[in-house]
Amino acid sequence: MMKLHNYFRSSASFRVRIALNLKGLAYDYVPVHIARGEHRTGPFATISADQLVPLLEDDGERLSQSMAIIEYLEERHPSPPLLPSDALGRARVRALSESIACEIHPLNNLRVLKYLVRELKLDELAKNAWYRHWVREGMLAFERQLAQQPAGIYCWGNTPTMADCCLVPQIFNGQRFDCDFSGLPRTMAVFDACMQLEAFQQAQPSRCPDAEA
Secondary structure, X not given: OEEEEEOOOOHHHHHHHHHHHHOOOOEEEEEOOHHHOOOOOHHHHHHOOOOOOOEEEEOOEEEEOHHHHHHHHHHHOOOOOOOOOOHHHHHHHHHHHHHHHHHHHHHHOHHHHHHHHHOOOOXXXXXXXXXXXXXXXXXXXXXXHHHOOOOOOOOOOOOOOXXXXXXXXXXXXXXXXXXXXXXXXXXXXXHHHXXXXXXXXXXXXXXXXXOOO
């Protein structure tokens, strides 16, 4: 059985949990407490080259980086698909996914937030203002992208894709920081539609074995 090393609050880990659930793939949940530094010490640090979660173990191989893991799952287990069947559709879904994974998330992950506080000496208010600014900017761009797509229930069409796997965790994290999601009608409608599905509900942080209040 596959093993997924992850942290309940990690949005990158959340993406992979959703993808595994949508594909109906069983896996062992292996918690790595990022806030306590478990990714940099102990057993996990010896098997993870970049010392980041998620890390997927499958058939004796180890894969890092959530987007690469999801693409791997898509190739190994193509049904149900998380990417459209046509080249343009796949490019559109990847662009939506990367708007979150490459444009929003890197500016606001835990390493960056800790650096802002410890090295740059920002207080809590300033740190949170940084977070909210970049989430808001990124989500406005995401909404503009959705407005250019054909109407559908999800980010692309009427079945969940990799883009939805990225969107939902970003909204969850943004809600923790009281981000402004007003004026994003299509984005939030997609989020609400996703959260009606068992695959998304079961993957959410509060359902994880290592969940904390």
